[in-house]
Amino acid sequence: MKKYLATLSATALIGLAPYALAASSTDLSVTGKIIPSACTPTLSNGGVVEYGKISSKDLNQTTGTYLEKRTVMLTVNCDGLTRFALEGIDNRVGSSTLAVAFGLGKIDGTQNLGHFMVSMMSAVADGVSVLPVKSKDGQTGWEGHVFWMPGDFASVADRSDPSQPILVQDVTMELDIAPFIARADGLDLTNEVQIDGSATLEMNYL
Secondary structure, three states: OOHHHHHHHHHHHHHHHHHOOOOOOOOOOOOOOOOOOEEEEEEHHHHOOOOOOOHHHHOOOOOEOOOOOEEEEEEEEEEEOOEEEEEEEEEEOOEOOOOOOOOOOOOOOOEEEEEEEEEEEEEOOOEEEEEEEEEEEOOOOOOOOOEEEOOEEEEEEEEEOOOOOOOOOEEEEEEEEEEEEOOHHHHHOOOOOOOOEEEEEEEEEE
16 A cells, blocks of 8 residues: 555656746836925815806706806926826716716716816916826827816926926916706706716826
């Protein structure tokens, strides 16, 4: 019995040996950069665009209603010359009535109230007029563009070359906010409804 077990064990080891010898390895790298400067983004009026109370009777029944466009000033102040991009994150995902816009929240958790568009208008960096640009991944495909859509990375570039964000220290940019309420005949407006649009502008260093 002992001899049989020994033979079996030897056979098993021989059978496994080619696979053990063929084992390979892989490396894990942790990389990045620590930059000497930091940037702080701020929005005028604390980032709040208030429309007050709107009567449901003033909403269009079959075509939707555009609310008055408002302007918010975005300011970015850096400790030194920095290349950055701000990612637009929709905090009301799944509530927008337009795929390329930010949501305004839901009614009773089921009905999408509408959406709001963010447009990047005039921008100045360190006292010079610059071009608002955006990219889908924050690395490639930079282009001059007006509309800042959810998931877009926004920055500024030299007006003669929109292909790459530039090093800047202080930036101001006008953001036009344009809300849209869905057609009223498809919404339950029997009770007071909160317009609840929310987005985060998250700083990324390039």
